[in-house]
Amino acid sequence: MTTHRTDMSRLEGDTPAQRLLALLEVIAGKDQFFTLQGMVDETGLPKPTLHRMLQQLESSGMLQREADGRHYSKGSRLRRLAETLLLNDTIQGARHAVLTQLVDEVGESCNITALSGGEVLYLDRVETSAPLRFYLHPGSRVPVHCSASGKLFLAQMAPAQRRRLLDQMPLTAFTHNTLTDPEALEAEIETVRRQGYAFDDEEFLPGLLCIAVLAPNPDGASNTGLAIQAPVMRMNRDKALACLPALQKAAEAIANIHREALPDAAELASADR
Amino acid sequence: MTTHRTDMSRLEGDTPAQRLLALLEVIAGKDQFFTLQGMVDETGLPKPTLHRMLQQLESSGMLQREADGRHYSKGSRLRRLAETLLLNDTIQGARHAVLTQLVDEVGESCNITALSGGEVLYLDRVETSAPLRFYLHPGSRVPVHCSASGKLFLAQMAPAQRRRLLDQMPLTAFTHNTLTDPEALEAEIETVRRQGYAFDDEEFLPGLLCIAVLAPNPDGASNTGLAIQAPVMRMNRDKALACLPALQKAAEAIANIHREALPDAAELASADR
DNA sequence: AACACAAATTCCATAAAATGGGACAAATTG
DNA sequence: CAATTTGTCCCATTTTATGGAATTTGTGTT
Numbered sequence: 001m002t003t004h005r006t007d008m009s010r011l012e013g014d015t016p017a018q019r020l021l022a023l024l025e026v027i028a029g030k031d032q033f034f035t036l037q038g039m040v041d042e043t044g045l046p047k048p049t050l051h052r053m054l055q056q057l058e059s060s061g062m063l064q065r066e067a068d069g070r071h072y073s074k075g076s077r078l079r080r081l082a083e084t085l086l087l088n089d090t091i092q093g094a095r096h097a098v099l100t101q102l103v104d105e106v107g108e109s110c111n112i113t114a115l116s117g118g119e120v121l122y123l124d125r126v127e128t129s130a131p132l133r134f135y136l137h138p139g140s141r142v143p144v145h146c147s148a149s150g151k152l153f154l155a156q157m158a159p160a161q162r163r164r165l166l167d168q169m170p171l172t173a174f175t176h177n178t179l180t181d182p183e184a185l186e187a188e189i190e191t192v193r194r195q196g197y198a199f200d201d202e203e204f205l206p207g208l209l210c211i212a213v214l215a216p217n218p219d220g221a222s223n224t225g226l227a228i229q230a231p232v233m234r235m236n237r238d239k240a241l242a243c244l245p246a247l248q249k250a251a252e253a254i255a256n257i258h259r260e261a262l263p264d265a266a267e268l269a270s271a272d273r
Numbered sequence: 274m275t276t277h278r279t280d281m282s283r284l285e286g287d288t289p290a291q292r293l294l295a296l297l298e299v300i301a302g303k304d305q306f307f308t309l310q311g312m313v314d315e316t317g318l319p320k321p322t323l324h325r326m327l328q329q330l331e332s333s334g335m336l337q338r339e340a341d342g343r344h345y346s347k348g349s350r351l352r353r354l355a356e357t358l359l360l361n362d363t364i365q366g367a368r369h370a371v372l373t374q375l376v377d378e379v380g381e382s383c384n385i386t387a388l389s390g391g392e393v394l395y396l397d398r399v400e401t402s403a404p405l406r407f408y409l410h411p412g413s414r415v416p417v418h419c420s421a422s423g424k425l426f427l428a429q430m431a432p433a434q435r436r437r438l439l440d441q442m443p444l445t446a447f448t449h450n451t452l453t454d455p456e457a458l459e460a461e462i463e464t465v466r467r468q469g470y471a472f473d474d475e476e477f478l479p480g481l482l483c484i485a486v487l488a489p490n491p492d493g494a495s496n497t498g499l500a501i502q503a504p505v506m507r508m509n510r511d512k513a514l515a516c517l518p519a520l521q522k523a524a525e526a527i528a529n530i531h532r533e534a535l536p537d538a539a540e541l542a543s544a545d546r
Numbered sequence: 547a548a549c550a551c552a553a554a555t556t557c558c559a560t561a562a563a564a565t566g567g568g569a570c571a572a573a574t575t576g
Numbered sequence: 577c578a579a580t581t582t583g584t585c586c587c588a589t590t591t592t593a594t595g596g597a598a599t600t601t602g603t604g605t606t
Contacts, residue, residue: 289592289594320595321596322595325593325594343602
């Protein structure tokens with residue numbers, strides 16, 4: 001009843017290592033606990049094989065098991081691996097260039113963000129040269145409910161997933177503008193989804209206004225936000241909207257950088273085998 | 274037996290799969306292109322072995338090579354894997370939020386623990402903002418007999434199971450307060466079971482006092498501990514007991530998160546699609 | 547262009563690990 | 577308490593990994 005499998009089963013891969021990576025991808029997409037049997041149904045792999053794979057992942061700290069011994073969830077080492085990967089992404093160089101150009105274009109500080117651990121993680125940031133500016137470090141974190149990027153990440157989640165995250169996350173008021181009422185936040189998120197961009201109008205830091213968009217991802221959810229952050233002294237909603245085209249152009253450029261690495265151009269590589 | 278690796282090779286792992294994951298961690302930390310030879314120097318693995326590993330990662334799209342054929346960088350599939358991992362990590366996100374709020378409430382560092390491999394594993398930790406504090410990393414481990422969470426895990430075990438674990442484990446004395454006598458430890462565990470909470474009164478680190486409870490699990494044993502850790506300079510047993518209600522409330526919140534994240538709980542949430 | 551040099555790649559016999567059907571155990575259900 | 581589901585173990589067979597040595601490829605030098 002619960003599982004009507006669209007038979008995407010058959011973990012593809014020619015070697016054990018590649019099959020393990022494919023398994024990791026399935027696990028990565030889980031936002032709930034999962035069981036051995038559930039994975040068998042989903043992947044079509046034989047039970048002893050899967051059992052061994054999960055055992056290896058568990059004993060390396062990539063997964064952990066609940067006390068009942070049958071429910072698995074992601075371990076801290078796996079999480080750390082993912083964060084390290086994103087923080088040290090080599091394409092950061094290329095993205096950094098886009099960011100620099102955007103800052104040059106709009107004259108305000110900009111940053112690239114990702115969702116991590118239910119919070120917004122600053123992957124990269126370029127400061128404006130204007131003397132008055134907020135200083136925020138790459139690597140630092142900000143709550144989802146009071147940041148422009150965060151609201152965009154929330155807006156693309158399935159309702160159940162979003163609720164699970166927000167239910168236990170206090171809507172802490174950082175300023176008088178912070179949305180602390182769940183219904184108001186939900187309405188804002190609906191607006192954000194419709195518009196495709198989000199504001200943070202002094203909801204986190206007094207005097208700081210942001211506008212953000214996501215770098216579109218053709219394969220589904222995006223984990224890359226792009227935002228302009230400026231003091232209200234120089235910025236308001238209308239001025240921010242005027243920057244939107246430049247922001248979207250930059251987001252598209254970043255999406256292209258990501259897309260460049262797709263194995264679409266495999267035709268070239270097919271000759272040398 | 275066959276290969277006595279002289280500590281030069283720092284890629285730990287008992288199986289090829291685990292070695293591959295360790296390699297991925299090294300790669301994850303690279304913010305530049307890397308070469309096969311560079312990896313050989315860094316990991317100590319034989320060149321043909323590493324060559325094969327990188328080849329597999331490349332042909333699965335996890336890595337890609339530059340045109341020169343000798344510089345590797347992270348591929349789109351690896352990036353997508355990391356993003357997917359973090360985007361679907363609502364359990365950790367929600368638990369972290371509970372932890373943050375608890376820290377805010379009691380004003381001291383708190384952590385979430387699990388029993389893993391006969392030791393207490395720190396799953397997550399949030400530091401107090403007070404300047405004087407112990408710095409303990411998530412992912413580190415502590416013996417069961419001298420930690421508050423550990424004694425709780427022991428207290429819910431069947432006597433035979435507990436004895437089997439403790440018999441193999443020396444009751445190392447870390448401080449003058451560490452319980453090194455089996456009978457004294459057994460008596461303490463009995464007290465812990467009756468009370469439903471546990472202290473660690475400078476039994477592991479001098480000057481560190483902890484109080485912990487378990488996140489209740491209706492289906493049986495719990496593998497989630499929640500603890501407050503504070504310097505004795507600011508904390509004593511009475512003050513710790515005053516925090517107990519807040520601690521138990523947070524533990525209940527974490528138990529709820531776990532309950533909602535069970536695969537079967539999807540039926541309830543099916544209404545909002 | 548011929549050379550030296552370093553890095554990448556291939557070879558291959560041996561050792562190690564994965565595989566998965568089946569047996570078994572443990573927990574869950576009716 | 578029997579029936580069923582789910583996790584774990586066993587083990588003969590197949591597949592894959594291993595790494596020293598040899599070979600090829602590419603770079604830099606005089």
